[in-house]
């Protein structure tokens with residue numbers, strides 16, 4: 001049973017299904033009620049489930065996350081929306097010192113089944129603080145699950161899997177892909193939440209990526225195939241935990257790896273993936289693992305964001321360098 | 326658990342000072358000029374400037390509104406990425422802006438366009454941020470108007486810290502007023518929910534910092550009405566922090582100026598912080614990306630339209646004979662010229678180059694960053710050779 005929909009609609013449908021399935025699920029965030037969120041991801045959910053389950057919060061991210069932790073201890077499954085990536089930081093303390101550690105601090109007695117939804121990434125022509133890629137901060141924090149869908153299909157299922165998770169999940173939504181359509185099979189989840197997916201098979205090199213750049217990497221791989229190169233694309237999907245088996249299996253097939261993300265290069269997810277590949281696949285590697293990432297500066301003015309972010313050309317340039325090695 | 330409207334508007338309006346002194350007042354808020362353009366007396370505050378000052382305020386409000394309208398139109402034409410309109414808030418901004426004197430400093434949010442113009446900032450420099458051709462490209466020290474702040478509430482702490490610095494530097498409480506200064510910190514009703522703002526109030530009170538918190542309560546934080554943030558009038562929150570506070574008709578430029586002058590003066594004299602709630606209304610959308618029809622009623626907008634901050638001043642000054650049609654025509658011409666300059670200047674703003682931004686990350690560029698920039702330049706040069 002397939003249906004074509006945008007990622008925004010897929011998230012909305014996934015949230016709706018989670019609200020229907022479990023009365024303990026509740027949504028909280030700024031402007032998510034009547035307005036349906038600034039990206040309309042929660043559109044009509046307050047109308048259909050009421051203001052007790054779809055709650056407009058006061059304008060305070062630490063408050064939103066901290067009170068959701070309390071609700072979670074009380075047996076609820078809060079799904080909070082952070083309006084934009086750049087506004088999660090007021091809640092950083094609650095997330096990294098509290099939400100992530102309740103299980104550990106309570107010696108396993110407590111859990112925080114919370115989902116923190118964050119529209120993230122750039123390329124939307126926005127002013128500052130609206131195009132951040134904060135994934136590494138969270139992936140660096142033990143106790144947090146960090147996932148990001150790259151397609152409507154994954155968005156629909158991963159949001160439901162995240163809500164069902166008994167661990168706190170930072171759920172990163174690639175906002176520049178919100179309005180792109182894809183086929184969504186509504187019958188059963190295609191993959192576990194923590195599994196990577198081989199999006200395109202190839203033999204010469206692997207592009208490891210996630211979220212907003214899955215599509216860009218597929219385009220790059222197709223462009224490369226026109227030049228006779230067979231490039232594999234792996235969508236990591238889960239940034240913490242990483243699907244090591246899938247990463248190694250791909251490198252063993254291709255011998256060359258390039259990690260691509262929008263976040264800045266230094267200590268990004270690419271650094272971790274590269275380290276794991278050289279630890280696990282040293283003798284298989286035909287070339288050093290390369291990274292294509294944003295440059296190491298704060299997000300610049302939008303008129304230069306296309307030069308700042310990895311694009312098709314920079315990915316192909318890295319593919320050339322890897323193959324030439 | 327539904328949010329009900331608070332009864333705030335029916336409650337007695339006061340000036341509240343720490344230590345329990347509450348100056349009971351007869352009206353909802355300090356008002357010196359009614360929406361009909363009539364002067365009214367207040368038992369605590371007086372506007373002691375002549376008509377020339379009021380006319381200057383009118384001019385600032387008209388130019389500010391024109392700038393705002395032009396910027397909104399530019400966004401609609403795809404020339405700006407985003408614009409946060411300030412329509413309806415001109416009196417709150419110009420009245421408070423007019424109270425700035427001597428060594429005072431401003432820490433704005435992102436909507437104080439009229440205050441920025443009054444501080445001498447070039448509107449085209451302001452548009453750069455919203456066109457995406459620059460980060461924040463004005464000299465905040467020269468204009469004593471700090472950077473626009475887009476993460477809600479953060480600037481309130483910076484404002485208090487800056488005020489603490491002025492206090493340390495002996496800029497407070499001097500017998501010669503010219504050597505004194507204070508900080509005027511702007512934020513919105515929604516921002517008052519942020520932890521940062523609570524901490525700013527705590528620090529300001531604890532250090533008795535020379536700061537005035539100027540809250541434009543425009544009734545909305547995007548789609549959330551004020552009741553989501555506070556069940557009591559905002560200015561009353563301040564008393565719990567030990568900070569004097571007052572609520573003013575934010576659409577009355579005379580009252581706003583009088584109250585802000587009083588508060589800044591207290592701060593400069595070393596009498597500590599003040600919290601001003603300017604009761605106003607955001608007539609437009611939150612930003613050009615927003616659609617207010619999703620969450621608020623047209624009747625509400627209409628009611629506030631009748632309280633327009635500019636119309637009442639025009640009526641008043643015309644009635645007094647302080648200005649005439651020729652004066653208004655000249656102002657229109659000035660606004661038109663500003664509009665032309667903004668329209669033409671905006672599209673002519675030069676595009677930035679990415680290579681110029683590495684240098685702004687650190688005081689000195691670390692070698693690895695220089696290498697990264699050079700690699701970028703070499704990569705870009707490769708394209709130029711190809712083409």
Ligand SMILES: Cc1ncc(C[n+]2csc(CCOP(=O)(O)OP(=O)(O)O)c2C)c(N)n1
Pocket residue numbers: 030059061083087090436475476477512513514515516517543545546547607611
């Ligand atoms: C920390 C943070 N959270 C959320 C946002 C998104 N946001 C931008 S403006 C706004 C509402 C602000 O309302 P208010 O403080 O009343 O100021 P107004 O926009 O009405 O001038 C929100 C939620 C933000 N910029 N920063």
Ligand SMILES: [Mg+2]
Pocket residue numbers: 513514515541542543544545546547
């Ligand atoms: Mg507001």
